[in-house]
């Protein structure tokens with residue numbers, strides 16, 4: 333807990349810190365004037381002003397630089413999403429040197445299909461903090477829960493902050509979901525817009541997640557939080573219209589019922605990124621009670637800003653947008669889109 337709510341001069345350790353979520357956390361902390369250290373293997377540069385420790389968390393002795401580093405930190409943020417044993421080892425090493433350990437978890441730790449509208453008390457999956465198997469994408473949910481349990485074991489309830497985002501969007505996104513829609517809308521013409529247009533599309537802007545995480549950790553408010561925009565923030569139509577505005581596109585959005593899209597073999601969520609037709613998965617992803625995170629100060633920027641800033645970031649890149657190698661590419665082939673549009677238009 334920061335006395336009097338004054339968090340100036342905080343010391344932050346980010347395990348990771350150089351791709352999507354980690355970069356947003358580091359940038360937010362630097363903007364607060366905090367002292368920031370990152371630990372990673374050095375595949376991507378850290379921003380100026382950040383202290384860098386090198387280590388491979390999957391290798392024997394990979395935390396040596398962390399073990400040998402002097403001092404302590406007020407907050408550690410860990411973005412690990414593979415075998416939880418890496419979280420376990422880091423948390424055990426840091427238990428006496430860090431005040432609050434914040435783990436970027438995921439709403440996928442909740443059992444499926446769960447209880448629509450449930451909050452953080454919803455039924456959870458099992459996980460094993462000692463799990464050494466990187467179960468790949470199929471094991472992702474279990475690994476995230478194992479990571480949570482690893483932090484809880486080392487830091488206890490009060491000093492553990494578990495952030496459970498659903499979908500994360502914004503500048504730096506390395507899955508390609510919002511980038512795909514922005515590029516598709518920018519290309520123009522008739523765009524297959526998956527309906528119903530008023531489907532809720534719940535997500536969190538990475539910068540809002542980062543700000544909330546640091547505020548909440550600095551306030552010493554431990555526990556688990558679903559960190560997702562509140563209901564009514566936007567819809568699939570709102571998102572696509574934000575992409576139109578961001579790119580200045582004159583594309584025509586052709587709103588199309590789910591049936592012909594599904595019949596053409598298009599996969600929800602990945603084929604047309606973020607789109608889920610009404611049903612169990614839609615309820616699981618979008619039926620979220622975020623009262624707790626809002627009570628802890630979560631603020632979300634308009635979807636228009638998320639789209640505009642992501643487009644500005646994409647336009648400013650020297651090369652292709654970053655893409656996580658362990659996530660499948662998203663989007664559909666233009667020929668598939670054209671075939672569906674041809675079918676629904678007559």
Ligand SMILES: NC(=O)c1ccc[n+]([C@@H]2O[C@H](COP(=O)([O-])OP(=O)(O)OC[C@H]3O[C@@H](n4cnc5c(N)ncnc54)[C@H](OP(=O)(O)O)[C@@H]3O)[C@@H](O)[C@H]2O)c1
Pocket residue numbers: 347348349350351352353354355371372373374375376387388389390410411412413436437438439476497498499500501507
């Ligand atoms: N995207 C979404 O929609 C979404 C939704 C819900 C939850 N999440 C969660 O959000 C988090 C996203 O995190 P991020 O990947 O953007 O975090 P990040 O901290 O920005 O990037 C991952 C970091 O891990 C480091 N790293 C990778 N392998 C390593 C190793 N063996 N040893 C040491 N460091 C290693 C990378 O650097 P080096 O490669 O240089 O080592 C990099 O700095 C994940 O936990 C994910 O589960 C994402």
